Amino acid sequence: MLRSGCWRLRGWLYCPRGALRVPAKSGRRGLVSCIDPSMGLNEEQKEFQKVAFNFATREMAPHMAEWDQKELFPVDAMRKAAQLGFGGVYVRTDVGGSGLSRLDTSVIFEALATGCTSTTAYISIHNMCVWMIDTFGSEEQRHRFCPPLCTMEKFASYCLTEPGSGSDAASLLTSAKRQGDHYILNGSKAFISGGGESDIYVVMCRTGGPGPKGISCIVVEKGTPGLSFGKKEKKMGWNSQPTRAVIFEDCAVPVANRIGNEGQGFVIAMKGLNGGRINVASCSLGAAHASVILTRDHLNVRKQFGEPLASNQYLQFKLADMATRLVASRLIIRNAAVALQEEREDAVALCSMAKLFATDECFAICNQALQMHGGYGYLKDYAVQQYVRDSRVHQILEGSNEVMRMLISRSLFQE
Numbered sequence: 001m002l003r004s005g006c007w008r009l010r011g012w013l014y015c016p017r018g019a020l021r022v023p024a025k026s027g028r029r030g031l032v033s034c035i036d037p038s039m040g041l042n043e044e045q046k047e048f049q050k051v052a053f054n055f056a057t058r059e060m061a062p063h064m065a066e067w068d069q070k071e072l073f074p075v076d077a078m079r080k081a082a083q084l085g086f087g088g089v090y091v092r093t094d095v096g097g098s099g100l101s102r103l104d105t106s107v108i109f110e111a112l113a114t115g116c117t118s119t120t121a122y123i124s125i126h127n128m129c130v131w132m133i134d135t136f137g138s139e140e141q142r143h144r145f146c147p148p149l150c151t152m153e154k155f156a157s158y159c160l161t162e163p164g165s166g167s168d169a170a171s172l173l174t175s176a177k178r179q180g181d182h183y184i185l186n187g188s189k190a191f192i193s194g195g196g197e198s199d200i201y202v203v204m205c206r207t208g209g210p211g212p213k214g215i216s217c218i219v220v221e222k223g224t225p226g227l228s229f230g231k232k233e234k235k236m237g238w239n240s241q242p243t244r245a246v247i248f249e250d251c252a253v254p255v256a257n258r259i260g261n262e263g264q265g266f267v268i269a270m271k272g273l274n275g276g277r278i279n280v281a282s283c284s285l286g287a288a289h290a291s292v293i294l295t296r297d298h299l300n301v302r303k304q305f306g307e308p309l310a311s312n313q314y315l316q317f318k319l320a321d322m323a324t325r326l327v328a329s330r331l332i333i334r335n336a337a338v339a340l341q342e343e344r345e346d347a348v349a350l351c352s353m354a355k356l357f358a359t360d361e362c363f364a365i366c367n368q369a370l371q372m373h374g375g376y377g378y379l380k381d382y383a384v385q386q387y388v389r390d391s392r393v394h395q396i397l398e399g400s401n402e403v404m405r406m407l408i409s410r411s412l413f414q415e
Contacts, residue, residue, distance in 0.1 A: 035292060035323050037110060037285075037330065045107055048100070051084055052108045056115025056286075064116040067240035068386055071232075073197050074119055074240055079152045081123060086112070088150035089127050090275070091134045095142050096150035102275060102337040106282040110330070113286025117390040120286065122241040124279035125193050129156035129202045132272045133219065136260040145200060145219060154199035158276075159189040159220075159246055160269055166190075167403050169204075170212040170266060174248060176205040181255050183207070183218060185226070185248035191397075195244030196229040198222065203246075204265045212266035217259040226251030237389030274340055274348060276398045277355035281333050284362035284394045287387040288326050291369035294384050295319060298373055315372060322365045329358035349411035356404035359394040366391050 038046050059077050067074050081087065089105045091097025100108075105127070113120040130149045134142055148154040165171045174187025185205055192201075201220040208214030220227055230245030260268055296319060299310040309315055336354035339347040366388045370377035377384050395401045 035289065035326055037107070037289060040334075041107065045104055048104055049107050049111050052086070052111035053114070055081060055084060055086075056112050060112065060115025060119060064119075064240075064383065064386065065380065067116060067119065068237075068390075069239075069380065071239045071242075073194075073242055074116075075152075075155075078119065078123060078155075081112070082150065082152035086123060087126065087152040088130045088134070088146065091127070091130050091146060091150060092142075095134060095146035097130070097134065097146065102278060102341040103334055105275075106278055106285075106333055106337045109279055109282040110285040110289065113283040114290040115286075116240060117283050117287040117387060118238045118240040121238065121280060121283045121390070121394075122193055124283060125158055125276065126152070126156045126198075128272050128276045128279065129158050129200065131275065132202055132217070132268055133259060135271075136217070136264070136268050141219075141257075141259065149200065155194055155197060156200040156202060157192050157194040157198035157246070158272070159192055159201050159203040161190050161192075163188060163190045163245075167400055169269065170215070171210075172204060172206060172215065174203070174205040176207045176216060176218060176253075178207070178255065179252075182252045183255060183258070185218070185220065185251040185253060187248050188230075189246040191233070191243055192246045193238070193241050193243055195242060195246050196232070197242050201227075201246060202259070203248075204269050205248075207262050207265075213263050215265035215269070216262045217265035217268045218253055219257040219259060220248070220251065220253050221257075224251055224253060236392065237386070238393055273398055274351045277351045277404075278333060278337050278340065280394050280398050281329070281355045281358040281362075284359045284391050285326070285330055285333060287391040288322075288329065288362035288365040291366045291384055291387050292319070292322050292326055294382075295322070295369040295372050298376075302374075309372075318368060318372065322368055325361040325365055329361045333358050346411070349408050352399075352404040352407040352411075355398065356401045356408070359391070360401060363388070363391050363395060 038049055041049065059080055066072065085098035086108065088097035089100050089108060090102060093099040109120055109124050130146055133145050149156055160169055162172050162174060164173065174185065176183040176185045199222045203218050203220050204215055205218055206214050207216040226249045228247045230247060233243040235243060299315055300308055302309045333354045336350040339350045369384050370388050373382060373384050376382050
């Protein structure tokens with residue numbers, strides 16, 4: 001019985017207006033669940049959320065295990081998501097984006113991540129790349145690159161990390177030497193989501209001297225001579241998106257593909273990551289939310305010592321802790337999203353706090369959910385183990401959580 005239903009993540013998991021309600025008894029009104037993700041949203045945001053939850057239910061959850069186990073990059077599903085406006089959620093409308101706010105974006109990515117956290121995380125990175133071109137590119141670049149990215153006719157990858165520069169991103173070595181109307185790129189990027197499959201690579205490279213002011217942002221298109229890719233990495237999670245090294249060997253790229261001015265690349269990269277941190281934290285929220293619901297229902301049906309596990313006070317308290325961590329994470333993320341939208345001075349620190357707190361706490365929720373499933377949680381027949389594997393890397397990428405602590409403490413000492 002437990003096994004037969006374990007992968008059918010039904011609509012109740014994704015429908016905030018119905019399934020997260022306690023069933024009414026004897027004609028009494030149902031009570032809204034304390035973890036209902038629609039609480040505090042306006043009616044328009046609830047509609048965005050409903051669309052995203054429904055898409056997660058129909059188009060992602062039924063395939064989540066297969067995409068993971070067969071390492072499939074679900075191009076068709078993502079293009080369907082783009083038809084709903086999810087290919088350029090916070091990109092301006094004149095180039096095909098949806099023009100939504102950072103808070104709207106967080107709500108959408110949380111809902112989508114309940115269906116497949118790995119795929120949603122890739123969509124969030126793609127969105128970050130499109131936003132960077134839309135925000136810092138020229139009008140010609142915006143109208144050339146953004147429309148096919150917003151429809152996901154083309155896919156984008158973000159190229160900052162290198163084999164020798166991870167957290168110390170400003171020390172990157174990939175060079176771009178200008179020769180006439182082209183830059184000649186040499187170097188390599190590591191751990192690139194979508195590497196080899198994406199069509200557009202937003203590359204941070206060195207056009208000047210050492211340090212952050214020597215870095216520029218250049219768009220490299222797939223098929224450019226001198227662009228190649230490493231082997232597909234074998235990963236613990238995030239298996240629905242390929243990860244490869246991106247290699248440049250005398251790769252000639254038109255100067256017209258430079259986004260912004262020379263030396264502006266590091267600023268562009270960091271501004272992109274502020275939103276990226278909210279996005280990936282929102283993906284963690286979706287995984288944690290799904291894990292709490294799965295665990296609640298497992299405790300209701302699983303019996304030991306003649307009683308449902310739900311009657312055990314220790315497990316009740318554990319579930320209460322998980323729910324509290326989930327809601328606290330959601331609140332800190334949404335607060336940071338509003339701060340970023342308003343371009344407040346504390347936005348960088350708040351985005352760092354949100355990413356640090358939510359990815360740590362949401363991974364802990366998923367991990368605890370697996371423990372409370374017992375041996376079943378360790379089987380790939382059960383979704384909870386995939387939420388654990390897919391959310392773990394969120395504590396590392398978009399700036400490791402150790403770097404988030406550095407950014408927060410730096411903000412404190414600058415007061």
